[in-house]
Structure formats: structure tokens, C-alpha cells
Amino acid sequence: MSTRTRKPASERKAEIVDTAIKMAAIVGPDRLTTEKLAREIGISQPAIFRHFPSKTNIWEAVGERICTLMGESLRQDIPNDPQARLTHIVTAQLAFIQKTPAVPAILFSRELHAENEPLRKVFASLMAARHARISELVAQGISTGVFKENLDSDDAAYLVLTLIQGLAMRWSLNKQNFDLLAEGKRLLALQMTAFKA
Amino acid sequence: MSTRTRKPASERKAEIVDTAIKMAAIVGPDRLTTEKLAREIGISQPAIFRHFPSKTNIWEAVGERICTLMGESLRQDIPNDPQARLTHIVTAQLAFIQKTPAVPAILFSRELHAENEPLRKVFASLMAARHARISELVAQGISTGVFKENLDSDDAAYLVLTLIQGLAMRWSLNKQNFDLLAEGKRLLALQMTAFKA
DNA sequence: TGGGTAAGTTACTGAATAATAACATACGGG
DNA sequence: CCCGTATGTTATTATTCAGTAACTTACCCA
Numbered sequence: 001m002s003t004r005t006r007k008p009a010s011e012r013k014a015e016i017v018d019t020a021i022k023m024a025a026i027v028g029p030d031r032l033t034t035e036k037l038a039r040e041i042g043i044s045q046p047a048i049f050r051h052f053p054s055k056t057n058i059w060e061a062v063g064e065r066i067c068t069l070m071g072e073s074l075r076q077d078i079p080n081d082p083q084a085r086l087t088h089i090v091t092a093q094l095a096f097i098q099k100t101p102a103v104p105a106i107l108f109s110r111e112l113h114a115e116n117e118p119l120r121k122v123f124a125s126l127m128a129a130r131h132a133r134i135s136e137l138v139a140q141g142i143s144t145g146v147f148k149e150n151l152d153s154d155d156a157a158y159l160v161l162t163l164i165q166g167l168a169m170r171w172s173l174n175k176q177n178f179d180l181l182a183e184g185k186r187l188l189a190l191q192m193t194a195f196k197a
Numbered sequence: 198m199s200t201r202t203r204k205p206a207s208e209r210k211a212e213i214v215d216t217a218i219k220m221a222a223i224v225g226p227d228r229l230t231t232e233k234l235a236r237e238i239g240i241s242q243p244a245i246f247r248h249f250p251s252k253t254n255i256w257e258a259v260g261e262r263i264c265t266l267m268g269e270s271l272r273q274d275i276p277n278d279p280q281a282r283l284t285h286i287v288t289a290q291l292a293f294i295q296k297t298p299a300v301p302a303i304l305f306s307r308e309l310h311a312e313n314e315p316l317r318k319v320f321a322s323l324m325a326a327r328h329a330r331i332s333e334l335v336a337q338g339i340s341t342g343v344f345k346e347n348l349d350s351d352d353a354a355y356l357v358l359t360l361i362q363g364l365a366m367r368w369s370l371n372k373q374n375f376d377l378l379a380e381g382k383r384l385l386a387l388q389m390t391a392f393k394a
Numbered sequence: 395t396g397g398g399t400a401a402g403t404t405a406c407t408g409a410a411t412a413a414t415a416a417c418a419t420a421c422g423g424g
Numbered sequence: 425c426c427c428g429t430a431t432g433t434t435a436t437t438a439t440t441c442a443g444t445a446a447c448t449t450a451c452c453c454a
Contacts, residue, residue: 006401006450028311030227033441047402049443108305113370114225124370155387158367162384165366166359173310173321187359190352194391203420203431230411244432246413 013051015041017061024062025101029109056116063122066103070096070126082141087188089134090164094184097168101176104168131157138195148197156195163191210248212238214258221259222298226306253313260319263300267293267323279338284385286331287361291381294365298373301365328354335392345394353392360388 007015019041023032034055038045052058073096079085097103106123113120135157141147147156167187171180204212216238220229231252235242249255270293276282294300303320310317332354338344344353364384368377 004450009400012401031311034443035441043401044403045441046404046443046445050401053443055442108366114228120370152387155384159360159384159388162363162367163356163359166363169305169362169366170355170359173317187352187356190349190391191356191388192391194387194389201420206430209431231413232411240431241433242411243413243415243434247431250413252412 009051013061016048016051016058017065020058020062021065021100021102025105029059029102029106059116059119060122062102062106063119066100066106067122067126069100070103081146082137082144083146083192086134086137086141086160086192087185089137090160090184090188091181093130093164094167094180097164097171098180101172104165104172107165108169108172127161131161134160141195145197147195151195159191159194160188163187206248209240210258213245213248213255214262217255217259218262218297218299222302226256226299226303256313256316257319259299259303260316263297263303264319264323266297267300278343279334279341280343280389283331283334283338283357283389284382286334287357287381287385288378290327290361291364291377294361294368295377298369301362301369304362305366305369324358328358331357338392342394344392348392356388356391357385360384 016037019037020032023037023040027036034048035045037058038048048058052061074089074092079088106119113123131154135153138147138151138153138156138160142149142151142153164184167180167184171178171183213234216234217229220234220237224233231245232242234255235245245255249258271286271289274282274285276285303316310320328351332350335344335348335350335353335357339346339348339350361381364377364381368375368380
């Protein structure tokens with residue numbers, strides 16, 4: 001009685017998704033088999049298919065879950081001036097990546113994108129939304145006079161996005177062996193000098 | 198006689214490597230099977246193994262080949278002033294990626310890195326060399342007074358590298374659907390305003 | 395409290411894929 | 425010109441993997 005042998009579907013589904021996210025960062029998204037996933041959870045491999053009709057659906061659920069998590073991580077947007085906001089949004093993004101290294105792992109996985117169009121779309125729209133948000137902040141900075149007038153806010157936003165992505169990639173390839181946040185803050189400060197009036 | 202049915206080993210080996218590079222960009226490095234490779238070349242699948250003891254060795258040869266190609270692509274270094282040189286090196290790099298899209302594909306393939314340590318090292322040292330080169334150019338720019346004195350040349354070099362990588366990734370994920378060179382030049386120009394004295 | 399169902403099990407299948415074995419022949423050097 | 429070997433071939437294997445089939449039982453609720 002104390003040792004529960006089964007779990008309700010909703011709970012088990014969430015467990016599968018969370019475990020997939022956790023393990024994707026370790027073994028790589030495409031090398032994560034249903035067998036490994038099941039073993040980590042402590043159930044048999046076919047039990048996975050009680051909860052998802054196919055492996056593809058697990059990845060779609062992972063995409064949705066990461067969307068939710070990422071949305072939450074940016075809910076609080078405290079600072080007032082655009083420059084501080086920009087720093088804040090980049091910092092939050094890097095912190096999220098540090099806590100959820102599966103994100104760059106999945107993002108960099110060309111195979112997953114090739115195989116799973118819905119997942120690709122989820123991440124593409126995540127990136128587009130992020131770009132729009134940053135671009136908007138830059139535009140605010142221009143109008144309040146902290147950024148120079150002839151700055152293209154879309155270009156600036158791409159540079160910032162690229163900074164996040166490039167840094168995440170270097171961090172990922174170097175086995176996560178430096179302080180992502182510290183490095184990000186320093187480089188962003190330098191980056192923003194290109195924007196200033 | 199006109200239709201040669203066999204090729205000398207050296208030629209066939211090179212053909213296998215070149216075809217692997219070509220196809221890695223299309224189907225993704227990890228989805229490239231020996232069967233697909235052989236079919237593209239026009240030989241049987243086991244024929245591949247006359248020339249390479251295992252698939253891993255093909256990827257190592259690919260790494261070496263890309264090293265060579267990339268080295269060649271940067272041999273001519275015409276401009277004199279550091280700023281133009283920086284532009285030139287970035288442009289050359291982007292042009293190379295445009296011509297050899299397998300490079301970002303392989304670079305972003307976490308699976309390959311996980312499975313093939315020698316290949317990971319090849320690419321890591323390629324990136325390190327590129328960083329050193331850019332950092333050196335920035336340092337020259339500082340000493341000749343076009344870049345500001347308090348600029349950290351390593352940080353600046355990371356920003357430039359990150360620009361290349363991030364751009365390559367966006368280009369790769371967006372199915373190579375914009376002008377990599379034009380976008381790169383424009384963003385680099387903006388980026389460099391952060392470096393100027 | 396007992397019965398139906400949801401959540402699990404073991405045993406299995408078929409497809410994909412790297413690699414091997416055994417056999418065949420093109421072709422270059424003596 | 426012809427022989428040996430380098431470069432192929434077809435047939436086959438072992439493994440890994442997603443997914444299915446058939447059966448089992450824990451747990452909830454009437």
C-alpha cells in the first residue's frame with residue numbers, strides 16, 4: 001500500500017515528458033530511446049506507449065512543455081529602463097538555459113528538426129517571439145534616447161539573439177564548463193555599446 | 198573501356214568523403230547511412246567498407262577534409278587595415294559555410310559529438326584557432342587606434358565568432374533561405390561599432 | 395466488497411543498419 | 425598477354441529500435 005506501483009495517466013505522462021527533457025540534455029535528443037527513457041522512469045519500455053501513441057508525440061509534448069516553462073521564466077519583467085530590461089531578458093533566458101540544457105540540445109539537433117516538423121515549428125515560433133520582444137525593447141530604447149536613432153532595431157535584436165544562441169552553443173559544446181550567466185552579462189554589456197546614442 | 202567500373206582506392210576514398218560532406222548537409226549527419234552514401238556514389242553498401250574500416254573513420258576523414266578546405270579558404274588575406282581584415286575573415290568564413298553547409302550541420306549535431314570524440318576535437322580546435330585569429334586582429338586594431346583601448350580583444354572575438362555561429366544556425370534552421378553574406382556584413386558592421394575608439 | 399478499467403507486464407515483430415563472409419572480375423605490371 | 429590483387433558484388437548476420445499483441449493486476453467506485 002505504501003509503495004504505489006501505478007500512477008494515474010496524467011502524472012505518468014508528465015513524468016515521461018520531464019524525464020525526456022532531463023535525458024535529452026545528457027544523451028542527446030536523437031539518442032534517447034524509449035528503452036532508456038523507460039528504464040530511467042522505472043517502467044517497462046512498452047509502458048511508454050500506453051501514454052503516447054508514438055515517440056514523435058513525446059517530442060511534441062516536450063516542445064509544449066518547454067514553451068510553458070519558458071513563458072513562465074519571463075513572466076516577471078521588473079526593470080523600467082529599456083537597457084536594464086534588455087539585460088534582464090537576456091539574463092533570464094540564459095538562466096533558463098542553464099537550468100534546462102535540453103533546450104539548446106534540442107535546438108541544435110538537426111535530426112529532430114528533420115524528423116519532427118511540429119517540434120521545429122514550436123522552436124521557430126519561440127525564437128520569433130523572442131526576437132520580436134527584444135526588437136520592441138530596442139525600439140523603446142531608441143525612443144527614450146538611450147540608443148542611437150539610426151539603429152535598426154531588428155538588426156540589433158538579431159545580434160542579441162545570436163549572442164544568446166552562440167553562447168549557448170559554445171557552452172553546450174564545451175560541456176557546460178563556464179559560467180553562462182557571467183559570460184553572457186559581460187558580452188551583452190559590450191554588445192550594447194554598439195547600440196548607444 | 199570508356200565506362201570505368203572501378204576506381205583506384207585513393208580516388209574512391211576521396212569520393213566517399215566528398216559525398217558524405219555533401220549529403221550531411223541534406224539529410225543530416227546522423228541520418229546519413231552507409232546505404233544512402235553508397236547509392237549516391239553508385240556502388241554497393243558493403244563496398245564502402247573496402248575503403249573505411251568503420252563508419253566512424255569516414256567522419257574522421259570528413260573532419261580532416263573540412264579542416265583542409267577551411268584552411269585553404271582563408272589563405273589569401275589581402276586587406277591591410279585590421280577592420281577590413283576582420284570583415285574579410287568573417288566574409289570568407291560565411292562564404293565557406295554557404296558553399297559547404299555541412300559544416301554547421303555537423304557542428305550542430307550533438308549526436309555526432311557524443312559519438313565521435315576525434316571529430317569533436319577537430320571542430321573544437323578549428324573554433325579555437327578561429328577565435329585566436331580574430332582576437333589577434335582585434336588586438337591589432339586596438340594598437341593602431343581604430344578600436345578603443347579598453348576593449349577586451351578576447352571578448353570582442355567571442356562576439357564576432359558568436360555572430361558567425363548564430364547566423365549560420367539561423368540560416369541552417371531557416372532552410373538557408375536568406376543571403377548569409379549580405380546579412381553577415383550588415384550585422385558585422387553594426388557589431389564593430391561597439392569596438393570603435 | 396467485488397468487478398471493470400486503467401496502467402502495467404512479458405513476449406514478440408518488422409524495419410533499419412553497420413559490418414562480415416564468400417565469391418567475382420577489372421585492370422595494371424611483369 | 426595473362427596473372428594476382430585491388431576493388432567490387434551478393435548474401436547474410438547481429439543488433440538496435442519503435443511499436444503491437446496478449447495477458448495481468450492494482451486501484452477506484454458503485
